[in-house]
Amino acid sequence: MAKPCHKASSTLSHNVLVTYPTIKGSIGVTILVDLVGGYYDAGDNVKFGLPMAFTVTLLSWAAIEYGEKIASAGEYVHAMEAIKWGTDYFVKAHTQSNVLWVEVGDGETDHYCWQRPEDMTTSRRAYKIDENNPGSDAAGETAAALAAASILFRKTNPHYSQLLLHHAQELFEFGDKFRGKYDESVEVVKGYYTSVSGYMDELLWAAIWLYKATEKEEYLKYVLENAYDFGGTTWAMTEFSWDVKYAGVQAIASMLLMEEKHKKHEVILEQYRSKANHYICACLNLNNASNDNVDRTPGGLLYIRQWNNIQYVANAAFLLTVYSDHLLATNQKLQCPKGEVDSNEIFSFAKSQVDYMLGSNPMNMSYLVGYGPKYPQRVHHRGASIESYKENMGFIGCTQGFDNWYGNPKPNPNILIGALVGGPDRNDQFRDARGNYEQLEACTYNTAALVGVFARLYDLE
Numbered sequence: 001m002a003k004p005c006h007k008a009s010s011t012l013s014h015n016v017l018v019t020y021p022t023i024k025g026s027i028g029v030t031i032l033v034d035l036v037g038g039y040y041d042a043g044d045n046v047k048f049g050l051p052m053a054f055t056v057t058l059l060s061w062a063a064i065e066y067g068e069k070i071a072s073a074g075e076y077v078h079a080m081e082a083i084k085w086g087t088d089y090f091v092k093a094h095t096q097s098n099v100l101w102v103e104v105g106d107g108e109t110d111h112y113c114w115q116r117p118e119d120m121t122t123s124r125r126a127y128k129i130d131e132n133n134p135g136s137d138a139a140g141e142t143a144a145a146l147a148a149a150s151i152l153f154r155k156t157n158p159h160y161s162q163l164l165l166h167h168a169q170e171l172f173e174f175g176d177k178f179r180g181k182y183d184e185s186v187e188v189v190k191g192y193y194t195s196v197s198g199y200m201d202e203l204l205w206a207a208i209w210l211y212k213a214t215e216k217e218e219y220l221k222y223v224l225e226n227a228y229d230f231g232g233t234t235w236a237m238t239e240f241s242w243d244v245k246y247a248g249v250q251a252i253a254s255m256l257l258m259e260e261k262h263k264k265h266e267v268i269l270e271q272y273r274s275k276a277n278h279y280i281c282a283c284l285n286l287n288n289a290s291n292d293n294v295d296r297t298p299g300g301l302l303y304i305r306q307w308n309n310i311q312y313v314a315n316a317a318f319l320l321t322v323y324s325d326h327l328l329a330t331n332q333k334l335q336c337p338k339g340e341v342d343s344n345e346i347f348s349f350a351k352s353q354v355d356y357m358l359g360s361n362p363m364n365m366s367y368l369v370g371y372g373p374k375y376p377q378r379v380h381h382r383g384a385s386i387e388s389y390k391e392n393m394g395f396i397g398c399t400q401g402f403d404n405w406y407g408n409p410k411p412n413p414n415i416l417i418g419a420l421v422g423g424p425d426r427n428d429q430f431r432d433a434r435g436n437y438e439q440l441e442a443c444t445y446n447t448a449a450l451v452g453v454f455a456r457l458y459d460l461e
């Protein structure tokens with residue numbers, strides 16, 4: 001998710017290998033690891049492991065919470081396929097206990113070209129983390145994704161579920177034992193998916209998902225014993241995103257508190273709960289200090305930051321929805337510094353954010369592509385912005401894509417149905433131009449967050 005950049009780079013690093021399939025004609029290439037599959041993060045042709053894993057964690061969480069509702073909408077099989085497309089890839093990318101491939105391609109060389117994936121001529125070099133080049137954040141998030149997905153496959157495909165769980169446990173151990181930020185090991189990811197918040201949130205996140213998947217005390221113990229040192233019970237958040245998972249950890253930990261068997265851990269779980277409440281109250285504008293609340297646009301959309309702001313809104317809508325259902329099920333209300341709210345009010349607020357995203361906003365624009373009478377026509381996405389292979393079987397070269405398609409003011413030839421674009425600026429303004437990547441790029445984790453919310457809303461109908 002970055003601007004096309006016409007600067008070629010040839011950085012080499014010791015933990016770099018070329019992946020299968022190799023580019024025809026290249027020399028000195030060894031087929032070492034099969035990394036076919038997985039997802040690009042957004043509109044370009046780089047596979048970034050960290051946001052890919054977060055996408056799969058979110059989708060899995062949605063299917064765990066709202067599986068029946070997704071099924072009643074006829075989408076459960078699709079959701080499971082989408083999850084498995086990710087987990088199959090993670091299993092392949094985890095080639096040894098302490099090795100995980102976390103990126104294929106790189107932002108710099110990728111942005112030199114604007115090509116359909118079918119024509120891609122850019123570097124497919126792959127990057128890994130290992131014992132000497134740690135990446136606890138990437139390992140932790142991948143472990144969380146696999147653990148969450150293993151819960152879903154337990155009934156329908158127990159063997160696969162076990163396989164996922166096995167990889168999740170190993171990855172968590174690897175991330176915990178060899179500590180470090182993955183962007184220090186895989187420097188090409190810097191500026192694209194830098195782990196700004198560090199890795200402690202992902203380690204807690206992995207542990208709590210492993211606890212949910214296994215019910216093994218050791219994982220709960222990890223979440224409790226590291227609660228303070230890792231910031232789980234000290235960080236008061238206003239953001240939940242591919243980088244920062246504290247709010248998610250805090251929400252899940254507070255839900256554990258309601259179960260009798262966890263009462264003995266009440267002290268620490270209460271601390272988690274107070275921080276979970278902080279996040280929910282922040283979204284509702286019910287914390288005392290304004291910098292403890294999330295800003296809003298004049299039209300009422302939560303506003304965190306300019307670039308792809310909608311991701312934070314979608315993530316918040318999901319967390320609020322899950323939390324409101326938890327309060328409803330346990331017959332609780334939420335005490336915020338500026339007042340008490342019930343589950344209905346929290347869910348209504350989440351719905352208002354979804355309504356905004358779908359068209360109830362000053363631009364009358366649905367930011368979900370394919371939905372409603374007016375939606376973005378020039379999504380910053382290579383496949384969508386260039387004629388499909390079916391229409392044009394010729395080769396579209398590296399810069400030819402820029403000349404003929406990227407710079408073309410016409411709407412995209414392909415409609416990327418279901419893509420949730422970055423959305424409006426802090427004043428609700430939106431300019432539908434392909435080069436406006438901050439507003440027009442759609443990321444997998446934007447849409448993933450809405451799956452559960454849509455399922456919950458569908459149920460109301």
Ligand SMILES: *[C@@H]1O[C@H](CO)[C@@H](O)[C@H](O)[C@H]1NC(C)=O
Pocket residue numbers: 288337338
């Ligand atoms: C918030 O403000 C109210 C009213 O001024 C005050 O009573 C309350 O203690 C404050 N709460 C927090 C958490 O600061």
Ligand SMILES: *[C@@H]1O[C@H](CO)[C@@H](O)[C@H](O)[C@H]1NC(C)=O
Pocket residue numbers: 362363364
């Ligand atoms: C949005 O719709 C409202 C009501 O139909 C209309 O008054 C307003 O001018 C529209 N705004 C834009 C930017 O199209």
